[in-house]
Amino acid sequence: MPKAHRGKTLKAMPSKGRGTCPLCGSTRIKLLYDVTAEDGSGTTKVCKRCKSKKA
Template structure:
């Protein structure tokens, strides 16, 4: 059975939830997974990088 509202929430995000992943530098990829840095800031990453080591998340500047 088809789900007519699947992905509807993506349309409300800027650029439909897509951008460049700060960890792997993949372009035009969905950034839907939040990762928290030690200073409390949150960065959005791609699905592959959502399971990355915390050291890679900490290495992100800004």
């Protein structure tokens, strides 16, 4: 899946891929990365800063 987080893929996402990161609370940041949710119920989107951290 090349460039999955660029161009029209982003535009097609809700809020064009932006939102508030649930981990660091940054607002209007791009939420591009799926990580496993803390309760293990599924995945949640996090920003680039949080993608490498464990949830």
